[in-house]
Amino acid sequence: MPHKIIRKLTDNSLSRDLYPLGAGYYKHAVGHRMERLQHDDHLLIYCLEGKGKIRVNQKNIAVNSGDLVALPRGAAHQYASSQNFPWTIYWCHFDGELADDFVNHLQIPLHKPVIHLGLHSNLVGEFEALLEARHSSYHLNAFINAANQLRQILTHVALLQPLVRSQDADSFDLEKVHSLMQAHIHEQLNIDTLASSVNLSKFHFIKRYKDATGTTPINHFIQLKIERACHLLDISTRTIAEVAFMVGYDDAYYFSRIFKKVMGISPTQYRKLQVGAWSYKSFKQDSSTR
Structure with a gap:
């Protein structure tokens, strides 16, 4: 996102608490890989198809369809799409005065920043709505809407997590x-x-x-x-x-x-x-x- 827009989001009372720094959709992302030794914002990755892997705290963790990756600021990491089954993902870097609180609310441990949410059409729709700001000709109102759409995504993920935990628990449906x-x-x-x-x-x-x-x-x-x-x-x-x-x-x-x-x-x-x-x-x- 343009620095001019980010500055406006930082100053605006409707968006300063939480706002995207950049977001995108990669379809069958062959060769997609990244390494960050310095990570000064927060990152979400939602995998729709294919596979990948992420390395954090010297551990490799597989990423599959339906998985959500949540990397908080300060977490050095590497990730890569599978060569044979390249992933299709939504991704979003974000920050804000309450960004740390929103991430902490997810209660995703740093040693295992990947959770299997499954594929949810509503969540996909929310990521799509977040990306609509790309077609706004840099109109500030569209980016304020995107900032609040990000809030919706993070709180929706928190809402889905108890269902995930219950599905993971033995003998509890x-x-x-x-x-x-x-x-x-x-x-x-x-x-x-x-x-x-x-x-x-x-x-x-x-x-x-x-x-x-x-x-x-x-x-x-x-x-x-x-x-x-x-x-x-x-x-x-x-x-x-x-x-x-x-x-x-x-x-x-x-x-x-x-x-x-x-x-x-x-x-x-x-x-x-x-x-x-x-x-x-x-x-x-x-x-x-x-």
């Missing part, structure tokens, strides 16, 4: 657990049933689940129920008691308490909010006084 929750959204579901679905004890299941998602399985199940309840309140004229029953609560009063704990407002207030009889400003004020 997070998708299976969530599918079971969805199938029983209209009733109650206990921890023992969820744990047995993935062949774990209750204790180890709760620990694995919280490590992978940051919350407990029961809290997530309640969240799914309330999301379903919101949908039913949006699309129907069913009573609160009927909606409660449809998401597994026989007691409408207890359901309303759970709903308010999650949403910050009661089911009645939520319905008024959706038809304009209650304002978002009231919602904000009511939530702040809880």
Whole structure:
């Protein structure tokens, strides 16, 4: 990226926290290789096809389709595309006042800066949107948009990582657990049933689940129920008691308490909010006084 644009991004309050220094897309990059003894920014590489390798801390690490490489500043490194199966990659060098925080948020260890995210169409689309700035004729607004697209990419990667960790863990299929929750959204579901679905004890299941998602399985199940309840309140004229029953609560009063704990407002207030009889400003004020 032109130095003039980088200076403007550094000075702009909408982009100074995080901005790209350069980004690109290399298709079947035969002979692509790089060595940096001095690395003073951050680098992302997302491999879509083919293979490559990276050397960091005197260790060679294979890079395959679906892998993401995250190299923080200060990490001397070498990398190269495979001669027989050259990689196709997106790449982005970036910096900013909060760049270190965004990289630390990924929690990718320096001794193993390659994680297998898999191929995600949304993530590919975000990299494509980042690269749209190339066609902007150097209009600053396009590069501010690119800077915030980079923020989207990094936070999206952080969101995908718990799923990756759960897939790597033996005997723990997070998708299976969530599918079971969805199938029983209209009733109650206990921890023992969820744990047995993935062949774990209750204790180890709760620990694995919280490590992978940051919350407990029961809290997530309640969240799914309330999301379903919101949908039913949006699309129907069913009573609160009927909606409660449809998401597994026989007691409408207890359901309303759970709903308010999650949403910050009661089911009645939520319905008024959706038809304009209650304002978002009231919602904000009511939530702040809880």
